[in-house]
Amino acid sequence: MEWYSECWAYVLYSQGFRDTDRVFIPFGYNIFVAFWGAHYAAEKIGCEVVPGGVLDTKARVLKMQELKCTAFMATPTYVLGMADIARNRLGIDIAKELTIEKITCAGEPGASISTTKRRMEEAWGAKVYDHIGATESGAWSYECTEQPGGVHINEAFFLVEIEDLETGELITEPNRVGKMIITALDRTAKPCIRFDSKDVIRWANFTCDCGRSFRLIHGGVLGRVDDITKVKGVLLAPTAIEEVVRSIAELGDEYEVVVSKKGDIDDILLKVELLPGKEGEEEFVLARLKDQLRIKTNIGYRIETHPYGSLPRYELKARRFKDLRVKGG
Numbered sequence: 001m002e003w004y005s006e007c008w009a010y011v012l013y014s015q016g017f018r019d020t021d022r023v024f025i026p027f028g029y030n031i032f033v034a035f036w037g038a039h040y041a042a043e044k045i046g047c048e049v050v051p052g053g054v055l056d057t058k059a060r061v062l063k064m065q066e067l068k069c070t071a072f073m074a075t076p077t078y079v080l081g082m083a084d085i086a087r088n089r090l091g092i093d094i095a096k097e098l099t100i101e102k103i104t105c106a107g108e109p110g111a112s113i114s115t116t117k118r119r120m121e122e123a124w125g126a127k128v129y130d131h132i133g134a135t136e137s138g139a140w141s142y143e144c145t146e147q148p149g150g151v152h153i154n155e156a157f158f159l160v161e162i163e164d165l166e167t168g169e170l171i172t173e174p175n176r177v178g179k180m181i182i183t184a185l186d187r188t189a190k191p192c193i194r195f196d197s198k199d200v201i202r203w204a205n206f207t208c209d210c211g212r213s214f215r216l217i218h219g220g221v222l223g224r225v226d227d228i229t230k231v232k233g234v235l236l237a238p239t240a241i242e243e244v245v246r247s248i249a250e251l252g253d254e255y256e257v258v259v260s261k262k263g264d265i266d267d268i269l270l271k272v273e274l275l276p277g278k279e280g281e282e283e284f285v286l287a288r289l290k291d292q293l294r295i296k297t298n299i300g301y302r303i304e305t306h307p308y309g310s311l312p313r314y315e316l317k318a319r320r321f322k323d324l325r326v327k328g329g
């Protein structure tokens with residue numbers, strides 16, 4: 001746990017957490033090692049930590065307001081979910097009425113998807129930073145306050161290698177995607193040596209103005225080896241769909257993708273919600289969505305609009321991509 005917290009302390013310090021911060025953690029940790037690591041790391045830096053696990057979402061927002069918290073940590077899904085509840089159920093403008101300055105995101109790729117990041121930053125009036133870790137390995141990466149368009153590998157503790165998805169050849173050049181193979185350099189209780197994380201990443205072709213020499217990966221984790229699937233013969237990363245949906249201001253944050261087979265042909269259905277008051281613009285919005293999807297993913301979609309608030313909401317990791325062609329999809 002000491003080692004895990006030390007890894008996390010690198011993450012939080014690089015994102016500007018200092019001993020003047022009051023940090024809210026809106027989850028119960030139970031036996032979930034990452035949040036304990038984050039909690040102890042924030043204390044190590046000197047922050048005051050407020051665990052908000054027993055509260056519901058409304059009470060968490062009000063508690064952050066009451067205590068003038070300056071930072072919190074959550075999945076991107078929940079960062080947007082809390083904003084939605086604050087706005088629509090509590091009538092609070094969190095960007096103005098709360099004092100949150102920075103948010104550390106983990107558990108999903110959203111903070112490295114530019115359109116999702118923008119939605120979160122605008123809703124909270126705060127900087128949003130990505131952190132990628134895994135229980136099997138540890139807190140292996142972070143985005144720093146420069147927000148360079150990628151995350152630094154936490155190279156004080158981890159060796160990261162990238163292997164070609166098909167041949168296993170080591171990739172050292174930038175911009176070529178492969179899967180991450182990770183070694184925790186001094187993890188002893190549960191050694192982690194050349195672990196196949198199944199995360200798809202690529203080296204960046206830029207350096208960071210923060211001055212850290214730890215290497216960068218471009219755009220965070222692009223998906224899981226299992227998520228990057230062929231639909232209609234085209235390789236599709238679910239993060240590309242998210243990037244498009246969240247780029248269209250008239251659409252709500254939630255969406256769902258269902259891939260199925262109609263006979264021998266793949267069918268891809270995208271469900272979206274129009275924001276309240278935008279119903280009259282449906283035709284125009286959907287035409288734009290279709291165009292952008294075709295440009296960014298090279299696939300045609302069936303699109304359905306659903307009433308605002310009717311698609312599933314999630315507190316931790318979302319399951320918005322459902323592939324019914326595979327068992328358990």
Ligand SMILES: [Zn+2]
Nearest residue numbers: 144146208210
């Ligand atoms: Zn940096």
